[in-house]
Amino acid sequence: MRIAVCVKQIPDPATPYDLDPVTHRVVRPNDQVLDDTDRFGVEVGLQLAEASEGTVTLFSMSPSGSLQGIRQALAMGADKAVIIDDENLAGSDALTTSRVLAAAIEREGFDLVIAGTESTDGYTGVVPQQIAELVDVPSLTFARKVEVTDGGIRIEQQTAGGYDVVEAPLPALLSVTSGVVEPRYPTFKGIMQAKKKPIDTLTAEDLGFSADQVGEAAAGQTITSVEPIPAREAGEIVEDDGEGYLKIVALLEQVKVI
């Protein structure tokens, strides 16, 4: 099985990062890390590949930087990576991101595409479904359990109240939730081999996009303003005079949790 896994390199969530005051874009540091949510996709990809003697190819659109995040995923065991890194992509919105990723994935060929459900930094949660539509395959989203069937994939799709069982023939796209599997640690051997694994770097043009089809020029989405998160206000303190529980119940009813 040829498995394409979408992985995003993001600024390390543990260290604060900035938004450009004019463009409102994330100022991307040279060292970006693998989005934690994508580790689950990589792990599912590796397990399916191991069971089918398949291959795992990573796809990522971002300024390459030190490629630290990609190496993390290669160190887990992926076979190769395709990066789309191009100045013209600056300011791309989610749909353009999906178009670019879809074009790269189609160019490489695939039986299954895997993505996270929602990235940690952008969290629009639309990229997987858009890619499925663009490469014209069924999408199995919010998988909390994945199983290979005869010629297809069956998942447990997380729902508000439980799960649905959803099945589709291959080729297909799968978006996985955090917790679907326990991602492996990169092994030291994997870390040392990661350096030697092929990383193809493509431009938007390589994928047939002209400068006005991508980036800010093509974005249907603009960020009009950015506000800092308001400082948290002091909470309300309920003094317990023996009847405190009644006040808490009233508060919970007020916010409609009970």
Place this chain on the structure above:
Amino acid sequence: MSSTIRPGGETPNDFLQIDSLLDDEERLIRDTVREFVGDRVLPNVAEWFESGYLPKELAREMGAIGLLGMHLDGYGCAGTNAVSYGLACTELEAGDSGVRSFVSVQGSLAMYPIWAFGSEEQKQQWLPGMASGEIIGCFGLTEPDAGSDPGAMRTRARRDGDDWVIDGTKMWITNGGIADVAVVWAQTDEGIRGFIVPTDTPGFTANDIHHKLSLRASITSELVLDGVRLPADAALPGVVGLKGPLSCLNEARFGILFGAVGAGRASYEAALTYAKERVQFGHPIASYQLTQRKLVEMMVKVNKGMLLSVHLGRKHDDGTLTAEQISFGKMENVRDALEVAREARSILGANGITLDYPVIRHMNNLESVITYEGTNEVHTLVLGHAITGIPAFN
């Protein structure tokens, strides 16, 4: 796996930006171990320490990542550079010195002598299983009456036909009670030699040492060898004399000089966080000059220790590291870490004496670390000898 705090930039923990001295691969190895420690060690270690226990299954988990014998080549070992091995030790010991000790003993004291002095058959037989963590090893050098002076050992291996028969007692042996194989050093007619002793050999017993107040998340045992009969090929063919065990100790001490910095760093971090939050006399205690001085000295010691470690690691990797330089690092970094842990403990006040915080655990552990692998005094004498040319051991 939860994501853990990674250093980078001007964090108080990496004041000198020592990160910039590491390459991507080294950082990734370091981050992987840090994450493993965050997931598997930190949530449980207070409990292990309290009950005097280290779960055996940790060995396989560490083996799966490549931690065991990681800087050795071939035979299932990862084959990283020495700096990476050191960084792994720092992260493990930021978790607990007992966990780091497990890895030091397995990799540097049990696997290393087989790798360096063993026959091809011995390497094939033992190393892959030890690298994966299926086989646990220990290293028997110290005896009840031979500690700093291992040359005074009484354990003897004598020839009986083709066989070897070993009699003696080893003391303070890390992993002894959980080991599948012991590398035991014994006097022979030719001098001190190393033997690979499967722990199920008749005549071999391990008695765990209880009532320790230090390195509790680690098994320490007495090994009794009573007429242990081994085939001729149990002896390590590659070395005769004290330089055999001493070269293993050098490898382990190299890991310790990195490791101790981890224990110091964890203590410092706990104290820094605590001092900023704890309010007395109307202000956080971090706002008092006496506390700031303590915090600054800790920070300087931790950063200096790391800088020294990376320097010695680079020398190890280019083949120019001397045993005396390892003594320098082991002596200084462990002593500094112990001082950091003691200062940190004072900053935490009464909370500092509980296992709710890591500090007293590190402080107590470091009492073992400053004693084993050459006491602070012994390393001082090694350096004294190096600079004066006069040995002062006896």
